[in-house]
Every structure is written in structure tokens, then in C-alpha cells.
Amino acid sequence: MLHPEFHIPPHDAGHPKAHMTLSQDAAKQGPLVGLFVTCLVDLFRPSVGFAAIKLLEAGGARVEVPFTQTCCGQPAFNSGDRADAVALARNVIESFERFDYVVAPSGSCAGMIRRHYPELLGSDPDLAHRAEALAAKTFELTSFLVNVLRQTRVQANFAGTVTYHDSCSSLRELGIAASPRKLLASVDGLTLTELAEREVCCGFGGAFSVKYPAISTAILEAKLRSILATGAKTVLAADLGCLMQIAGGLAREKSGVEARHVAEVLADMTDVPAIAAPRR
Numbered sequence: 001m002l003h004p005e006f007h008i009p010p011h012d013a014g015h016p017k018a019h020m021t022l023s024q025d026a027a028k029q030g031p032l033v034g035l036f037v038t039c040l041v042d043l044f045r046p047s048v049g050f051a052a053i054k055l056l057e058a059g060g061a062r063v064e065v066p067f068t069q070t071c072c073g074q075p076a077f078n079s080g081d082r083a084d085a086v087a088l089a090r091n092v093i094e095s096f097e098r099f100d101y102v103v104a105p106s107g108s109c110a111g112m113i114r115r116h117y118p119e120l121l122g123s124d125p126d127l128a129h130r131a132e133a134l135a136a137k138t139f140e141l142t143s144f145l146v147n148v149l150r151q152t153r154v155q156a157n158f159a160g161t162v163t164y165h166d167s168c169s170s171l172r173e174l175g176i177a178a179s180p181r182k183l184l185a186s187v188d189g190l191t192l193t194e195l196a197e198r199e200v201c202c203g204f205g206g207a208f209s210v211k212y213p214a215i216s217t218a219i220l221e222a223k224l225r226s227i228l229a230t231g232a233k234t235v236l237a238a239d240l241g242c243l244m245q246i247a248g249g250l251a252r253e254k255s256g257v258e259a260r261h262v263a264e265v266l267a268d269m270t271d272v273p274a275i276a277a278p279r280r
Contacts, residue, residue: 032099032101033064034066034096035053035103036109037065038105040240047261049065054267056144058151058154059145066096069095073086073088074116075207086121089113089117102138103141105140106169107167107174108170108241110140111174115173117131117135152183154267155268162232164181165246167239168205180238193230194230195227195230200223203218203223223246223249233258235259238261243259243261244276248276260274
């Protein structure tokens with residue numbers, strides 16, 4: 001079972017124990033946001049969580065990360081394990097319903113809460129209306145920054161050409177395409193070169209890549225060719241699952257192309273090694 005706490009790097013080990021609020025001067029009257037960290041960010045890329053907090057607070061939000069959060073339940077839901085999916089969804093609702101908004105640096109997890117919780121819990125008289133209420137105030141990070149906090153610019157620098165991968169969940173479940181590009185357009189030094197087939201899947205799909213590895217690999221190889229054809233030195237995305245799939249392929253091919261979460265670039269926090277890059 002995943003540890004419920006957001007993992008804090010050693011130099012931040014003294015932060016509060018009940019709820020993690022990174023900025024003591026976030027005592028503004030902005031909306032209170034509960035950050036849904038996601039399992040992959042928690043376990044593999046905590047820098048994405050800190051980047052999300054920085055962006056949200058810069059936009060005027062007050063941010064907390066409840067330690068009681070665990071998985072959103074999507075793996076269980078997609079595998080037909082309804083009992084565990086319901087139990088995990090209940091925990092998410094209990095952990096986050098007190099917030100004005102719930103924000104996730106992942107279209108996949110945000111899509112699970114926003115699109116699938118009402119379906120999953122619709123027959124439960126106790127949870128149905130609570131699931132609907134939580135779904136209505138849950139957003140993917142870049143969408144929340146642009147459409148709720150009305151942020152159109154960030155204070156960041158990133159020298160070089162990048163390309164952008166739209167995750168299936170962000171694009172198809174939530175209809176998100178413009179918001180990350182609008183924010184990236186404000187990053188000093190950054191040039192965005194679009195993929196020729198930017199709406200094509202990377203082949204990850206969670207359990208799909210485990211159940212159908214040959215198909216997953218073939219889809220990934222097509223995506224890698226598309227990325228390399230742009231000439232970009234960095235590929236960005238808003239879902240860590242996609243990025244781990246793509247970064248692994250790029251590293252195996254020794255392509256020299258880096259993979260990063262878009263939040264790290266927007267927050268000007270690119271001092272950490274790229275995903276799947278050798279440790280310095």
C-alpha cells in the first residue's frame with residue numbers, strides 16, 4: 001500500500017506534520033486548494049509536486065497537501081476491481097471535500113475524479129452527491145491555472161526547443177490542449193515545436209502497457225519517431241505515466257532528448273535531472 005504522506009526531500013524534512021503548506025505567507029484570501037499529488041509523483045518525481053505548489057501559490061491560491069490521501073483508485077477501476085476502487089474513492093472524498101478546489105498535476109487522476117467518480121459512486125446514497133460535488137471542483141493543474149486562477153504568464157526561463165505530448169486523459173476526458181501551450185508561450189527562451197501527430201497515444205495506458213506490451217511498444221516507437229522528427233531537445237507532458245513511458249524509450253535509444261513534466265518548466269524548477277536521466 002502506498003504511504004499516504006507526500007515525500008519531502010531531506011532538505012525540507014522539517015516541514016509541518018499534519019498538512020504541508022510550503023509558504024508561510026500564503027495567508028492571502030485566495031482559494032484553498034487541496035493538491036492531489038498522485039501516486040507516480042509521490043513515488044518517482046516529487047519535484048513535480050513542489051513545482052505545482054509553487055505555481056498555485058504564485059497564482060494566489062492557498063495550498064495544502066493532506067497526508068491522508070492515497071491512490072485515486074484508477075488502476076483498480078480500470079481493472080474491474082470495483083470494491084477497492086470505491087474504498088479508495090471514498091478516502092479521496094473524505095480527504096479533499098473540505099477544499100475549495102482539488103488540483104492534480106495529472107490529467108489521468110483529475111479525469112478519474114472528475115469523470116468517473118460520479119459513475120462509480122452513483123448508486124451509493126451516501127456518496128453520490130459528495131462525488132458529484134468533488135468532481136465539479138477538481139481540475140488538472142494547467143487548466144486550473146489558466147481557467148480558474150486566470151494565469152496567462154509565468155516567471156520562468158528555459159532555453160531551447162521543446163515539443164509537447166498531450167496525454168489521452170487530458171485531451172479526451174478533460175478537453176485540455178490550449179492551457180499548457182498558453183503558459184509555455186510565456187516562458188522566456190522557450191520555443192515550442194508541435195508533433196506532427198500530436199493527438200496520438202504514447203502507448204502507456206497504465207495496465208494496458210502491462211497486458212499488451214507488444215502493442216504498447218509499437219505505439220511508443222511511433223511516438224518516439226514523431227518526437228525525434230521535431231528536432232526538439234526536450235519533450236514535455238502533464239502526465240507522469242506518459243513521461244515515464246516516453247523517457248524510458250528515449251533513454252534506451254540514447255537519443256539525447258530529455259523528458260520533463262510541464263510543471264517543472266513553468267515553475268522554473270529544472271535544476272533536477274530529467275526523467276530517466278543519469279544521476280549527477
